[in-house]
Amino acid sequence: MSNKILVKTQLSANVWRMRLDAPLIAKERKAGQFVILRTTCEWAERIPLTIADADPEAGTIDIIFQTVGASTKELSLLNEGEEIADVVGPLGKPTDIKDYSTPGRKGWVVVVGGGIGVAPSHPIAQAFRQAGNRVTAIMGARTKELVIMEDEMRKACNDVIIVTDDGSYGRKGLVTEPLKELCEGEDKPDEVVVAGPPVMMKFASLATKPYGVKTIVSLNSIMIDGTGMCGGCRVTVGGKTKFVCVDGPEFDAHEVDFDNFIKRLSTFKAEEAAHKCRSGLFG
Amino acid sequence: MTAKERMSIPPQEMPQQDPLARARNMEEVALGYTAEMAKKEASRCLNCPAKPCVQGCPVKIDIPAFLAAAAEGDFARALAIIRKNSLLPAVCGRVCPQERQCQKFCTVGKMFKDVAKAVAIGRVERFCADNVQAEAGEKAAPTGKRVAVIGSGPASITCAADCARAGHSVTMYEAFHKPGGVLVYGIPEFRLPKSIVQKEIDGLKDLGVEVVTDFVVGKTRKLADMKKDFDAIFVGTGAGLPKFMDIEGENLIGVFSANEYLTRANLMKAYVEDRAATPYWHGRKVAVLGGGNVAMDAARMALRLGAEEVHLIYRRSEKEMPARVEEVHHAKEEGVVFHTLENAKRILGDDDGRVAAIECLKYQLGEPDSSGRRSPVPIEGSEFVFPVDTVVVAVGSGANPLIASTTPEIETDRKGHVIVDEATRMTTMPGVFAGGDIVLGAATVILAMGEGRAAAEGINQWLAKH
Numbered sequence: 001m002s003n004k005i006l007v008k009t010q011l012s013a014n015v016w017r018m019r020l021d022a023p024l025i026a027k028e029r030k031a032g033q034f035v036i037l038r039t040t041c042e043w044a045e046r047i048p049l050t051i052a053d054a055d056p057e058a059g060t061i062d063i064i065f066q067t068v069g070a071s072t073k074e075l076s077l078l079n080e081g082e083e084i085a086d087v088v089g090p091l092g093k094p095t096d097i098k099d100y101s102t103p104g105r106k107g108w109v110v111v112v113g114g115g116i117g118v119a120p121s122h123p124i125a126q127a128f129r130q131a132g133n134r135v136t137a138i139m140g141a142r143t144k145e146l147v148i149m150e151d152e153m154r155k156a157c158n159d160v161i162i163v164t165d166d167g168s169y170g171r172k173g174l175v176t177e178p179l180k181e182l183c184e185g186e187d188k189p190d191e192v193v194v195a196g197p198p199v200m201m202k203f204a205s206l207a208t209k210p211y212g213v214k215t216i217v218s219l220n221s222i223m224i225d226g227t228g229m230c231g232g233c234r235v236t237v238g239g240k241t242k243f244v245c246v247d248g249p250e251f252d253a254h255e256v257d258f259d260n261f262i263k264r265l266s267t268f269k270a271e272e273a274a275h276k277c278r279s280g281l282f283g
Numbered sequence: 284m285t286a287k288e289r290m291s292i293p294p295q296e297m298p299q300q301d302p303l304a305r306a307r308n309m310e311e312v313a314l315g316y317t318a319e320m321a322k323k324e325a326s327r328c329l330n331c332p333a334k335p336c337v338q339g340c341p342v343k344i345d346i347p348a349f350l351a352a353a354a355e356g357d358f359a360r361a362l363a364i365i366r367k368n369s370l371l372p373a374v375c376g377r378v379c380p381q382e383r384q385c386q387k388f389c390t391v392g393k394m395f396k397d398v399a400k401a402v403a404i405g406r407v408e409r410f411c412a413d414n415v416q417a418e419a420g421e422k423a424a425p426t427g428k429r430v431a432v433i434g435s436g437p438a439s440i441t442c443a444a445d446c447a448r449a450g451h452s453v454t455m456y457e458a459f460h461k462p463g464g465v466l467v468y469g470i471p472e473f474r475l476p477k478s479i480v481q482k483e484i485d486g487l488k489d490l491g492v493e494v495v496t497d498f499v500v501g502k503t504r505k506l507a508d509m510k511k512d513f514d515a516i517f518v519g520t521g522a523g524l525p526k527f528m529d530i531e532g533e534n535l536i537g538v539f540s541a542n543e544y545l546t547r548a549n550l551m552k553a554y555v556e557d558r559a560a561t562p563y564w565h566g567r568k569v570a571v572l573g574g575g576n577v578a579m580d581a582a583r584m585a586l587r588l589g590a591e592e593v594h595l596i597y598r599r600s601e602k603e604m605p606a607r608v609e610e611v612h613h614a615k616e617e618g619v620v621f622h623t624l625e626n627a628k629r630i631l632g633d634d635d636g637r638v639a640a641i642e643c644l645k646y647q648l649g650e651p652d653s654s655g656r657r658s659p660v661p662i663e664g665s666e667f668v669f670p671v672d673t674v675v676v677a678v679g680s681g682a683n684p685l686i687a688s689t690t691p692e693i694e695t696d697r698k699g700h701v702i703v704d705e706a707t708r709m710t711t712m713p714g715v716f717a718g719g720d721i722v723l724g725a726a727t728v729i730l731a732m733g734e735g736r737a738a739a740e741g742i743n744q745w746l747a748k749h
Contacts, residue, residue, distance in 0.1 A: 024503050038460055045551060045560035046460075071560050086460040088497040224551065224561075227458050227499055227685060229468075229523040230543035236534055241527060246685070260534055263636035267536050271562035 003037075003084040006060060011148045014067045015116055016076050017052070023059030025051070025089045031127035032095030032120070032218065032250055035063065036226040038086040039074045047071050048223055048245075050120035050195075051090065052149070064119035064148065069272055091226040092249045095124050095216075099132035100190035107133035110182055110189040111157070112175050112204055114140045114196025118149050120218050121195050125156040133190070134158045138178050140200070144169035175200060176207040183211040191216065194253060198262045205253035215253035219244045222267060235261050286329050290391065294400050295324040299613075306586040306617035309472045309554065313377070313609075318356070321410035325353035325361075327391055327402045335388035336404060342733045344368040346385055346404055353407050362411040363418070370441045370736070373479045374466060375729050376409025378576075380607045384729070399608075422490065423450035428746045431456065431513040432492075433500045433686065436464025437728045438719025439519035440483055441735030442742070446517075447490040449743045454513075455492055458499040461550060464521055465720075466728070468550040469542070471580050473587065474610070477549075501689035506715070514749065515714050515742045518693075518701060519735060522720035524681040528572065532630030533676070537564065537638035541573070541581040541677035548584055566673030568592045570641050571619075572627050573677035574604040579611060581675045582619045593619045594671070598626035598646050598659040624648070626659065628666060630674055640670045680725050693717075700724055707741035708734070714749070716741050 007019040025035060029051050038044040053062040067073045078084065100107025109128040113121035118139050129135045137157040141147045142165045154160050161178045162170030171178065175196075182189055188211060194204040195218040208215045221244045223233040233244035236257035242248060298314040299305075305312050316324065328350040336346045344365055352361035365372045379385075385404045386392060392401025428451045432443040435457040447453045461467055463480040488494060500506055500520075509516060525540035527533050544564070547553040551561035569585040571578050574597035585593045595614065597604060600623050604611060615621065624646045631640040645665035652658035682699040692712040694702045701710055701717040708716045718734030720726055 024498075028503060028505075043552065043555070043558040043560060045562075074560075086497045088458065088460075088499060089502065091499065091502055224543060224546055225459065225468075227502075227523075228683070229525065230546055231525045231527070231540040232543045234527075234534055241529075241534060260636060263536055264534065267564070268562040271565065274556075 003087045005078055005080050005082050005084065008078075008080050011064070012145050015064065015146070015148060016067070017062060017064045019060050019062050020084065020087060021059060022061045022087050025087065026054045026059045026061050027056045029054050029061065029090035030094035031097060031123040033090035033092045034120075034226075034249065035061070035087055035089030036091060036223070037063075037075075037084050037088070039071060039078065040085050044074070044085060045071050046086075046224055046226070047075075048091070048220065048226060050218070050220075052119035052122050053152070054123070064116055066116050088226070091245060093247070095127060095193070095250055097127045097131050101132050108136070108187070108189045109133045110136045110138065110179065110192045112138045112140070112179055112192060112194040112196070113153075114175055114200040115142070115146060116148060117194075117196025117200070117218075118153065121193065122149055122152055122156060124193050124195075124218075125153065129156060129158070136161065136182065136189070138163065138175045140164070140175035140196070141169075142166065174203070176203050179204055180207045183208050183213050188213055190214065193218070193250070198258065198265060201253065202258035202262070205256065205258065209254050216250045217253040217256060219249050219251060219256070219261065221261065222265065235264070284326065289327055289329055290394065292323055292327050294327070295320040295403065295406070297403070297406055302613075302616035303618075305473065306583070309587055311476050312473050312613055315413055316406055316410045318358070318410070318414070321358070321407050322354055322356055324403050325350040325407050328354070329390055331390045335390060336385040336402075339384045339386070339388040340368075341384065341727075341729045342368045342736070349411070350402065350404070350407060353411060358411045359415045361407075362415045365408060365411060366417060366420075369729070369732060370444055371437060371483060371728065371732055372408050373412035374437065374475060374483070375732070376405045376412055377475050378470060378607075378727075379405055379729050380727065381405040382608045417486070420448060422448050425452070426450040426746065428452065428514040429454070429512065430742060430746075431509055431516045432519065433506075433517065434464055434519040434521055434719070434721075435462035435484070435494065436466060436519060436521050436719060436731065438521075438731040438735035438738070439464065439517065440487060441732045442517045442519060442718065442739045443487055443492045444490060445736055445739030446742055447487070447492050449739070451514075451743075451746065453492045455487065455494045456498040456500055457494065457496045459550065460496050462494050462496060465523075468546045469577065469580070471545065471549055471584055473583065474580065499685065501685040506686055506690040506712075507692070510714065515716065515746055517735075517738055517742060518686055518710070518715060518717040518721060519719040519731070520683040520686055520721050522680045522725040523683045525676070526679045526681055527676055528627060528678055530627060530629050532632055532638070535630055535632040535638050536636050537566070537672055538630060538674045538676065539564065541571075541577045541675050542680065544581050544675045545577070545584060548588065554588060563588055564673060566590050568594075568671040569673040569675065570594045570596055570627070570671045571675045571677055572596050573679070574599065574606060575677065575679070576606045576610055577680075578677035579606045579614045581677050583614050583617055585673070585675065586617055586619065590673070594622055594669075595619050596622045596625050596627055596641075596643060598624065599656060600624055600648060603656045624659070626661070627674070631668070638672055638674055640668050641674060642666055642668045682721050682724065698724065707745065708738035709741055709745065714745065716745075
């Protein structure tokens with residue numbers, strides 16, 4: 001297992017895509033799963049990242065990440081040909097893919113990706129379409145420059161709706177607006193799958209709830225091992241504690257306690273700010 | 284030396300770091316005997332013919348024989364005797380609950396009517412292991428058979444070594460980036476230095492065992508697929524699933540499983556703040572729930588991570604605590620405040636969802652329960668609240684479900700423990716064996732090691748026929 005970086009592309013100021021040599025993961029992974037990686041040295045932390053794409057024949061997986069902290073910053077400084085110390089996966093349960101088609105009507109699935117949340121949405125869209133459904137993507141970003149994987153999403157989906165906060169590309173607004181419109185129609189989506197920033201997932205979930213449209217969110221919580229051992233990723237779903245790493249990462253959005261989930265994400269805020277200063281990676 | 288002379292040798296105290304100094308550093312607490320002390324302590328053994336100590340040892344080490352060798356100063360021979368039955372003496376000398384095993388039955392302790400005055404078998408064992416270079420041991424001619432060992436904790440290390448010695452080609456798979464299992468992520472540096480674990484792993488590599496990290500069997504590859512490449516498989520994936528108490532407030536910010544709390548410090552070295560990227564929680568007032576070794580580790584780790592107050596909350600009395608006596612003693616010396624016969628009822632949070640206080644109930648002891656210990660009974664209306672900013676839950680852990688949940692052929696019991704044939708240690712899937720905490724439930728290093736050894740025997744017999 002070499003974990004070599006084969007291709008590195010900068011998608012926007014803070015967003016990177018890497019193609020890694022990881023044949024075992026490429027072969028086993030299914031839509032919805034993720035990897036955990038450690039960049040280089042013995043002091044690196046374990047960071048979970050979704051698998052945006054994979055090629056089982058070539059033995060490669062693609063990861064997309066935003067530089068939000070010291071570790072992702074360090075990862076972004078690695079170059080093609082270099083190796084990532086550790087890549088483990090595929091972790092988490094795969095997306096529950098089914099064909100919703102009935103005689104005379106094709107199944108209809110809407111995938112919603114906010115920011116780099118488009119990365120996990122991509123294989124999910126591919127899998128639902130391959131299963132026989134019609135797939136609509138709603139891709140949201142703050143501004144045009146931050147829209148990622150547009151070509152691939154157009155290829156994977158039947159329709160793509162792009163929204164930007166500032167209106168610099170596609171429709172001006174938030175993903176919740178077109179999502180609500182799609183749910184309002186006579187013909188409602190059979191399933192909506194949402195991945196993106198936690199607040200956006202919360203509001204997307206609220207948007208579909210009045211229409212009773214089945215909605216799944218892909219959660220990205222704090223975790224260490226990713227195999228059910230630390231419980232750091234726990235989230236309250238339907239009043240019960242679940243582990244994102246082994247019970248998820250996908251859950252029924254209408255059952256998730258988003259407020260607790262969002263608060264828990266801030267657990268190490270103070271520590272991470274202090275580390276950013278010390279690491280010297282952030283000017 | 285006469286028995287009377289032996290009885291007159293005072294028990295050798297273990298040199299240790301000053302409690303207040305060590306409560307703020309990660310260095311090992313117990314510093315180990317000198318050769319002179321080890322000889323003296325070993326000389327306290329009466330070499331009684333009934334060898335009651337051996338009956339108390341889960342792996343039946345010939346304790347009087349190794350003590351006799353140590354008493355003569357022949358530590359190499361002493362170690363060789365230990366190693367006939369135990370592969371991990373440096374580890375077991377440190378973490379075995381000797382006062383409930385070998386030392387419990389020691390005649391010397393009985394004569395003094397005090398188990399604390401029994402021969403300190405574990406300490407002499409530790410001295411031998413630390414100070415003598417173990418011989419690699421003999422290795423049989425290659426059999427051409429391939430064995431996969433899943434997990435790299437004590438059961439797996441032992442099974443891998445025994446299978447490699449039998450001439451099989453062994454590959455060990457670990458899910459984390461570093462091998463050693465609970466010895467690395469769970470037991471803290473101050474109780475078991477990681478260099479000792481590394482020495483055991485290096486020993487395996489010298490035997491020809493290939494160690495593969497970052498490999499989650501059941502996820503990276505299904506067990507059934509691995510069976511195509513291996514003639515036999517050992518599953519030693521341990522009891523890594525943290526249990527919570529299912530009480531209100533357990534998902535507040537600042538509540539951690541002991542696994543997470545300790546893994547951040549032990550495996551990820553988060554306490555080396557200048558270097559480590561993994562953060563740790565800076566708790567000031569910490570409550571630890573539980574009374575086992577893991578609870579002691581978490582409480583003592585909290586002090587080392589800078590806590591001002593650490594409260595250990597346990598619902599039975601100190602007598603029922605499952606932790607090693609030495610750990611309880613060390614924790615008290617270091618300033619951990621013990622709240623026995625109390626139990627958490629709920630955890631209270633502030634407006635930001637952070638832990639603010641804990642509400643406890645007082646308990647009294649009732650009739651013995653299924654574990655043989657007197658059962659704790661809550662005293663109604665005894666609720667009281669005190670402020671904390673951190674809660675660490677250390678109330679046990681369950682069997683790791685990853686392999687069983689992805690391998691329907693392997694049957695488990697109601698609690699998720701893998702069911703094995705008692706004689707061969709084979710699971711319900713032919714050619715797949717299991718041992719350690721995944722079979723026993725959270726137990727001890729020495730039991731896991733014994734299980735790994737028994738499974739290796741089962742594997743060797745199976746491979747002779749298949």
